[in-house]
Amino acid sequence: AQSVTQPDIHITVSEGASLELRCNYSYGATPYLFWYVQSPGQGLQLLLKYFSGDTLVQGIKGFEAEFKRSQSSFNLRKPSVHWSDAAEYFCAVVSMTTDSWGKLQFGSGTQVVVTP
Amino acid sequence: EAGVAQSPRYKIIEKRQSVAFWCNPISGHATLYWYQQILGQGPKLLIQFQNNGVVDDSQLPKDRFSAERLKGVDSTLKIQPAKLEDSAVYLCASSFGLAATGELFFGEGSRLTVL
Numbered sequence: 001a002q003s004v005t006q007p008d009i010h011i012t013v014s015e016g017a018s019l020e021l022r023c024n025y026s027y028g029a030t031p032y033l034f035w036y037v038q039s040p041g042q043g044l045q046l047l048l049k050y051f052s053g054d055t056l057v058q059g060i061k062g063f064e065a066e067f068k069r070s071q072s073s074f075n076l077r078k079p080s081v082h083w084s085d086a087a088e089y090f091c092a093v094v095s096m097t098t099d100s101w102g103k104l105q106f107g108s109g110t111q112v113v114v115t116p
Numbered sequence: 117e118a119g120v121a122q123s124p125r126y127k128i129i130e131k132r133q134s135v136a137f138w139c140n141p142i143s144g145h146a147t148l149y150w151y152q153q154i155l156g157q158g159p160k161l162l163i164q165f166q167n168n169g170v171v172d173d174s175q176l177p178k179d180r181f182s183a184e185r186l187k188g189v190d191s192t193l194k195i196q197p198a199k200l201e202d203s204a205v206y207l208c209a210s211s212f213g214l215a216a217t218g219e220l221f222f223g224e225g226s227r228l229t230v231l
Contacts, residue, residue, distance in 0.1 A: 043120065043224045044220070046220070102171075102214045103164070108157055109158050
């Protein structure tokens with residue numbers, strides 16, 4: 001069965017420091033991968049997505065993610081965090097199995113706290 | 117462009133009572149989704165509509181949950197009777213195409229507390 005795992009439940013980072021959020025997937029073929037962000041009291045917003053091609057993808061708000069097939073990972077990064085980046089981040093993969101084709105499956109999320 | 121609208125934002129009920137949530141997707145979006153997000157977990161798909169037809173409802177607890185999208189636009193999710201474990205945020209999302217290739221646009225969610 002396909003799955004997506006976010007090993008870190010909670011991360012605290014200082015404003016201006018770099019941020020990396022981990023995402024691992026379990027899938028036989030090249031998956032479609034996404035990162036969404038959920039600010040407090042808000043719905044989820046797409047940060048970036050990877051379908052194929054260049055393994056380093058740029059997203060909104062200064063975020064980027066790198067697809068590494070050998071590590072089954074799709075980690076999210078930002079060089080310098082702003083206080084407004086405090087939110088919950090979800091990695092997601094689109095299922096390509098016969099019984100659930102096209103279904104977007106989310107990880108359990110990583111809560112990011114930004115300190116002054 | 118107006119986003120996905122959901123109401124009510126908050127609802128508190130006692131177990132065994134019923135509740136209904138409403139969603140109006142972005143205009144022109146054919147696909148509508150209802151997700152359940154329990155505290156500390158990622159969103160879980162309950163049901164997916166393509167226009168007014170159900171594409172996937174495999175994780176919808178059909179003994180108590182129902183959803184409809186009669187005219188292919190707005191949708192209602194109902195829970196009857198509610199259980200304690202139904203306490204969650206119910207997120208509605210819409211997309212122009214299928215989730216596989218398109219971006220999902222989410223509403224702010226309806227937070228349900230079952231006492």
